[in-house]
Amino acid sequence: MSKEREHPKITASHLSRLAVVYLRQSSAAQVEHHRESTRRQYELAHRAHELGWTQERILVVDADLGLSGSGAVARSGFAQLTADVALGRVGLVLGLEVSRLARNNADWHRLIELAGLTDTLIADADGIYHPALFNDRLLLGLKGAMSEAELHVLRARLDGGRRSKAARGALRRGLPVGFIWGEADGEILLHPDESVVHAIRTVFARFAEMGSARRVWKWFCDQGLRFPRRQGEQGDIRWSPPEYSAIYGVLRSPVYAGAYVYGRTRQETVLNETGVCRKRVKHLAREQWPVLIPDHHEGYIDWRSWEANQQRMEQNMPAGACAKRADKAGAAREGQALLQGLALCGHCGRRLRVRYNGRRSVPNYHCVGKLVMEGREAYCLSVGGLRLDDMVARTFLAALEPALLTATIAAAERLESDHEAVLRQGRLDVERAAFAVNRAERRYRAVDPDNRLVARSLEREWEESLAALEAARIEQTRRERERPRLLTPDERARLLTLGPDLATVWQAPTTTRRDQKELLRTLIEDITVTVDRDRKEARLDLRWKGGELSHLELALPRTRSAPVQTDEETVALVRRLAKHHSDDAIASILTLQGRKTARGHRFDAIRVNGLRRRQKIPGAPRTPRAATVDDAVSIRQAADVLGVAPTTLLRHLHDGLIEAEQITPNAPWRIHLNADLKARFFLEPPNGYVPMFTAMTSLGIPRQAMVQKIKAGGLDAVFVTAGRQKGIYIRVIDTHLDLFEQPGCATGAV
Structure with missing residues (x-):
C-alpha cells in the first residue's frame, strides 16, 4: 500500500463512500482556451484512485464548467455535491484548489459545516483536510476567505481599468446601428453606408414632425420602408421590416446626439420569492450615469434636440403608466376630446381625465381629486366638453390669423419633403440591390464551372439578388408614380394672394381629431379649467408656449326646469316590486309588460337603480330573512322550507294543486307558507x-x-x-x- 493510502485521516468509512472530483472554470472562454486547466482537473480522478478509492466509487462532477463560483449564478453541480455530502454519501471532496469549489463564503462555509457533520474529507493540491478538526477547519476557512478576497481584487482591478478608459471615451463597446468604430483611440464615425445614415436621419425628422415614436414606426410601416439592424456587435447590416423597439431605441439612445455614455444600466443581484439569487438590469436616471461626454463624436442630432425629444417622449407616456408620470399630457389620440392631455383642474391642479357619454360619445372632463384625497365618490370637477372644445378651437384659430399664409406654404413644402425622403430611401434600396447583383455575378463568374456544388449555390444567390433588384425597382416606380405634384412659383404666389382659410382646413373631413390635437399642442402648453356651479360659468386660462396667458369665460347650460318624469303607475309598481326583487328581476318584469322609461328606453338594472335612487325607494335586502307562517315567499324559498325541488313545486303550482300569487303579471310567483300548506x-x-x-x-x-x-x-x-x-x-x-x-x-x- 502506498504512502497516500496510509494517510491517517482516511479511514475505511471514507473509502466505503464516494470520492467526488469537482470541476469548475469561471467562463466559457476559459473552458475553450484554457484546456490544460481542464485536463489537470480531470486527472484528479487518478489521485482519488491512488488514495484508495476504487474506480466505481469515484464520481466526476463537471456540470459547472463555464460557471462562476461567486454565488451570483445557480450551479447544479455544486448543488448536487452539497446534497450528497449532507446525505452522508461522500467520503472525499477533491478539487484542484479551494477557489474551484466556491468563491463566496456563504457556499464555502455551508459545505465545510456539512462535511464536518457527516465526516467528509476535503482535499486539494496542498493536502487533505478534515473539517471536523479545529486546525483543518481554521485553515479551510482562511482559504475560502482568501479565495473570495482574490475574486474581489481581480474584479475591482478590471472594473477600475474599464471605468478609467470609459472616462476618456476610449472604451470600445457595442455601438447602435448607424455608427462604427474608427481607427483612432475612442473614435466613433457615422456608418459608411449612405442608406443606413438616411434611415436614421429619417427617424429623427419624422419624430420632429409627428412627436410620437409609435407614429414614426407606423409611418415606416405604411410607406413599406425597411430598417437596418445589426447582426451582433460587429456583424453586417441586415434590412428588415421596422419594429417599434428599434425605432424607440434610436430615439432614446444619447449616442445619436454625439454623446459618449457609459453606465446607463446597472446589474443588481436580488432574491426572488423562492430565496434564489437572480440578476436583473436596472436602468439608471441620467444623473446617475458614471460617464457622460457630450460632443464626443458627430451625431445625427444635437444634444439640445435630443433632450427635447426625451421630454416629449415622457410627456407621451399615459398618465397611469407610473406615479411620476401622473401629471404628463400623454400622446395625442383619436378620441373626440380636443383638450385631452392639456386640461388641468383649477381646484387641485391635477390633469383632467376624459370619459365619453351616450351613443354620440360626448366628451366629459373630470378630476378625481376628491375621490383620491378624501375617499369619497365625488368628482373634484366635472364638466361637459363640447362647449369647451369649441371655444378653445375658435381662440386657437383666431391666434393663428396673422400666420395663416406662412403656415399654408410650410405645410405644402413639408408634404413635398416627406415624399422626397421616401423616394430617396427607395433609390438607395435600388442601389444596394444593384450592388448585391454585381457582387453575386462576380462570385459566380470567378468559380470553376466544373465545380457544380459551388456553382449551383452561387447561381441561386445571383437569381435571388436579381429578383430583389426587380422588386426594388417596381416599388420605386410605384412611389414615383404616386409622388404629389410640386407647387409651381405661380401657384405659390396665387396662394399668397388668395389668403387661405385655416378654419376650412380645420373643419375638413380629411383633418382628423388627432391632427387637431397636434396643432393645439404646437402653441398651447396647458389649459386650466375652473367651474363655478353657482354662477353656471367655466373659466379657462390658456397658457401659450412662451408663457403668455389668455383668459376665457364660458356660460354653462342651465338645468332643465321641467325634467321628464317616469309615470306614477310605473313608479308605484317598482315600489311594490322592490320589497322582494332585485333590480335585474324588476327590469325583466317591466320589459315583459312593455313599460318604458320617461325617455322611451327599455328598462335595465342600471335604469331601475337610478329610478329607485331618485324616488328614494329602498331595495330588497341582500340576505332574505327566514320565512315565517303566512309569509309570501318566492318559489325557491318555499322549496327550501318544504324540502322539495323548486321545479317540483312550480309543477304543482301549474297543476293547481297549491295556491300562489303574483304582485303583477309576469312577476315571479309567491307562495304563502301557512300551516295548511305545510301539513x-x-x-x-x-x-x-x-x-x-x-x-x-x-x-x-x-x-x-x-x-x-x-x-x-x-x-x-x-x-x-x-x-x-x-x-x-x-x-x-x-x-x-x-x-x-x-x-x-x-x-x-x-
Missing part, C-alpha cells in the same frame, strides 16, 4: 295513502282527471318529499268502490 308535505307516505300512479292504474283514468278531482276537493292528496317514494299520494277510502260513482266524491279505492 300536506311529508317525509314518508302516511298510512292509508297510495301513489297517484297506483290509483290511476287501478281506476284506468288519466292523470289530468285525477288532478281535476284533487282541485275540486273530491280527493285528499298529500306530497311526499323524501326517498324513492316521493311524489303525490292519494288517500284510500274503500278499495272496492269506484271513485267516480258519485260525482265530486272520493268513494273508491285509489
Whole structure:
C-alpha cells in the first residue's frame, strides 16, 4: 500500500463512500482556451484512485464548467455535491484548489459545516483536510476567505481599468446601428453606408414632425420602408421590416446626439420569492450615469434636440403608466376630446381625465381629486366638453390669423419633403440591390464551372439578388408614380394672394381629431379649467408656449326646469316590486309588460337603480330573512322550507294543486307558507295513502282527471318529499268502490 493510502485521516468509512472530483472554470472562454486547466482537473480522478478509492466509487462532477463560483449564478453541480455530502454519501471532496469549489463564503462555509457533520474529507493540491478538526477547519476557512478576497481584487482591478478608459471615451463597446468604430483611440464615425445614415436621419425628422415614436414606426410601416439592424456587435447590416423597439431605441439612445455614455444600466443581484439569487438590469436616471461626454463624436442630432425629444417622449407616456408620470399630457389620440392631455383642474391642479357619454360619445372632463384625497365618490370637477372644445378651437384659430399664409406654404413644402425622403430611401434600396447583383455575378463568374456544388449555390444567390433588384425597382416606380405634384412659383404666389382659410382646413373631413390635437399642442402648453356651479360659468386660462396667458369665460347650460318624469303607475309598481326583487328581476318584469322609461328606453338594472335612487325607494335586502307562517315567499324559498325541488313545486303550482300569487303579471310567483300548506308535505307516505300512479292504474283514468278531482276537493292528496317514494299520494277510502260513482266524491279505492 502506498504512502497516500496510509494517510491517517482516511479511514475505511471514507473509502466505503464516494470520492467526488469537482470541476469548475469561471467562463466559457476559459473552458475553450484554457484546456490544460481542464485536463489537470480531470486527472484528479487518478489521485482519488491512488488514495484508495476504487474506480466505481469515484464520481466526476463537471456540470459547472463555464460557471462562476461567486454565488451570483445557480450551479447544479455544486448543488448536487452539497446534497450528497449532507446525505452522508461522500467520503472525499477533491478539487484542484479551494477557489474551484466556491468563491463566496456563504457556499464555502455551508459545505465545510456539512462535511464536518457527516465526516467528509476535503482535499486539494496542498493536502487533505478534515473539517471536523479545529486546525483543518481554521485553515479551510482562511482559504475560502482568501479565495473570495482574490475574486474581489481581480474584479475591482478590471472594473477600475474599464471605468478609467470609459472616462476618456476610449472604451470600445457595442455601438447602435448607424455608427462604427474608427481607427483612432475612442473614435466613433457615422456608418459608411449612405442608406443606413438616411434611415436614421429619417427617424429623427419624422419624430420632429409627428412627436410620437409609435407614429414614426407606423409611418415606416405604411410607406413599406425597411430598417437596418445589426447582426451582433460587429456583424453586417441586415434590412428588415421596422419594429417599434428599434425605432424607440434610436430615439432614446444619447449616442445619436454625439454623446459618449457609459453606465446607463446597472446589474443588481436580488432574491426572488423562492430565496434564489437572480440578476436583473436596472436602468439608471441620467444623473446617475458614471460617464457622460457630450460632443464626443458627430451625431445625427444635437444634444439640445435630443433632450427635447426625451421630454416629449415622457410627456407621451399615459398618465397611469407610473406615479411620476401622473401629471404628463400623454400622446395625442383619436378620441373626440380636443383638450385631452392639456386640461388641468383649477381646484387641485391635477390633469383632467376624459370619459365619453351616450351613443354620440360626448366628451366629459373630470378630476378625481376628491375621490383620491378624501375617499369619497365625488368628482373634484366635472364638466361637459363640447362647449369647451369649441371655444378653445375658435381662440386657437383666431391666434393663428396673422400666420395663416406662412403656415399654408410650410405645410405644402413639408408634404413635398416627406415624399422626397421616401423616394430617396427607395433609390438607395435600388442601389444596394444593384450592388448585391454585381457582387453575386462576380462570385459566380470567378468559380470553376466544373465545380457544380459551388456553382449551383452561387447561381441561386445571383437569381435571388436579381429578383430583389426587380422588386426594388417596381416599388420605386410605384412611389414615383404616386409622388404629389410640386407647387409651381405661380401657384405659390396665387396662394399668397388668395389668403387661405385655416378654419376650412380645420373643419375638413380629411383633418382628423388627432391632427387637431397636434396643432393645439404646437402653441398651447396647458389649459386650466375652473367651474363655478353657482354662477353656471367655466373659466379657462390658456397658457401659450412662451408663457403668455389668455383668459376665457364660458356660460354653462342651465338645468332643465321641467325634467321628464317616469309615470306614477310605473313608479308605484317598482315600489311594490322592490320589497322582494332585485333590480335585474324588476327590469325583466317591466320589459315583459312593455313599460318604458320617461325617455322611451327599455328598462335595465342600471335604469331601475337610478329610478329607485331618485324616488328614494329602498331595495330588497341582500340576505332574505327566514320565512315565517303566512309569509309570501318566492318559489325557491318555499322549496327550501318544504324540502322539495323548486321545479317540483312550480309543477304543482301549474297543476293547481297549491295556491300562489303574483304582485303583477309576469312577476315571479309567491307562495304563502301557512300551516295548511305545510301539513300536506311529508317525509314518508302516511298510512292509508297510495301513489297517484297506483290509483290511476287501478281506476284506468288519466292523470289530468285525477288532478281535476284533487282541485275540486273530491280527493285528499298529500306530497311526499323524501326517498324513492316521493311524489303525490292519494288517500284510500274503500278499495272496492269506484271513485267516480258519485260525482265530486272520493268513494273508491285509489
